[in-house]
Amino acid sequence: MLFYRQKTVNNNKLPIASLTLSQLRAALVAAGQRPFVAKQIFEAVYARNVRSFDEMTNLSAALRRDLAARYSLRTLEVAGKFDSPDGSFKLALRLADGQSIESAFLATADHGTVCVSSQVGCAMGCLFCASGEKGLVRNLAAFEMVEQVLAARDHLPPGRRLSHVTFMGIGEPLANFDNLTRALDLIHTPEGLNIGARRLSISTCGTPQGIRRLADLGRQYHLAISLHAPNDALRRQLMPAAARTPIAEIMAAAEDYCRRTTRKIVFEYVLIRGLNDQPAHARELAALVGGFPSMVNLIPLNPVSACPNLEPSAPAAVERFRAALEKSGVEVCVRRRKGAEVDAACGQLRARLDADEDE
Numbered sequence: 001m002l003f004y005r006q007k008t009v010n011n012n013k014l015p016i017a018s019l020t021l022s023q024l025r026a027a028l029v030a031a032g033q034r035p036f037v038a039k040q041i042f043e044a045v046y047a048r049n050v051r052s053f054d055e056m057t058n059l060s061a062a063l064r065r066d067l068a069a070r071y072s073l074r075t076l077e078v079a080g081k082f083d084s085p086d087g088s089f090k091l092a093l094r095l096a097d098g099q100s101i102e103s104a105f106l107a108t109a110d111h112g113t114v115c116v117s118s119q120v121g122c123a124m125g126c127l128f129c130a131s132g133e134k135g136l137v138r139n140l141a142a143f144e145m146v147e148q149v150l151a152a153r154d155h156l157p158p159g160r161r162l163s164h165v166t167f168m169g170i171g172e173p174l175a176n177f178d179n180l181t182r183a184l185d186l187i188h189t190p191e192g193l194n195i196g197a198r199r200l201s202i203s204t205c206g207t208p209q210g211i212r213r214l215a216d217l218g219r220q221y222h223l224a225i226s227l228h229a230p231n232d233a234l235r236r237q238l239m240p241a242a243a244r245t246p247i248a249e250i251m252a253a254a255e256d257y258c259r260r261t262t263r264k265i266v267f268e269y270v271l272i273r274g275l276n277d278q279p280a281h282a283r284e285l286a287a288l289v290g291g292f293p294s295m296v297n298l299i300p301l302n303p304v305s306a307c308p309n310l311e312p313s314a315p316a317a318v319e320r321f322r323a324a325l326e327k328s329g330v331e332v333c334v335r336r337r338k339g340a341e342v343d344a345a346c347g348q349l350r351a352r353l354d355a356d357e358d359e
């Protein structure tokens, strides 16, 4: 069957996470199995985190052998794990074709968020981001995104729970739209990882067409837009590829998303010393974001080796910026430097792994 050949990776086995429940059911029925086996496999993989067919003892030994010959439960290899004292950790993951990506688990008191990569590398080339240093290598398949969540769950510290998933790792998720939505479906569906749409977020540089397609899905996914500058000229300096779309068009798409999903939009704004952190920038930003329910998330720059000349804004400048927005009636928060110990800012770990390998 063409479908099998197209999707087969690694030892000619089909990744389970590349299939919806009905696709798995159809494949199993075509191979002479009873339909409910698909549900049993889904339940084992997504509800119980079972990592080998051998552990699916509710299936016959012969069936388990047969399944193990045809399907793989995990295609990502954990190449490294970096722990932070607060329970956060980062995984360096090797894909079947030898490429590497990374995922982070960010722990807070009452929930845990997995930060998932959507591409190998990134085409956006933002000045301050390690992900785009070597450009885009390829899109991730849906199963490679779903398996990042499974891998994070495999490594959860005791007492921690995985409650949220955010597409804020390496890559521009809306540039890989079809695979992104397939992954979101498997993460969201009750037969899959069963995580509510409101706990799933997508962070994007802001392609208006992608934002509108996301709204068309009719789900309440949370949308975060990486703005980082309050005008097109400055944005072009910081985010050359993303700034090809004027901010006004992004705002129009964001407003549309907000109206159709009734979800507040988050605007992310990395604060870089002397570049975009001045009072005039705060005023311009405040004028930009007032029109519909939204909030601004200020993120002091996480220094990356790619841009040694960029520095985070000083704490006093961050506070001044925050206060100016608040005074203008903008809802604003400052993101704590979560995961800084584990180099959780975008692409930093992959960059380091690749550098280690280059040496």
Ligand code: SAH
Residues within 6 Å of the ligand: 124, 126, 128, 129, 130, 167, 168, 169, 170, 171, 172, 173, 203, 204, 205, 224, 225, 226, 268, 270, 299, 300, 301, 302, 303, 304, 345, 346
């Ligand atoms: N391409 C998507 C998702 C990946 S980036 C996007 O742009 O939203 C996820 C977030 O991390 C973005 O807001 C990005 O701007 C931010 N980020 C990247 N490098 C950073 C750094 N060095 N310090 C702080 N935040 C960074």
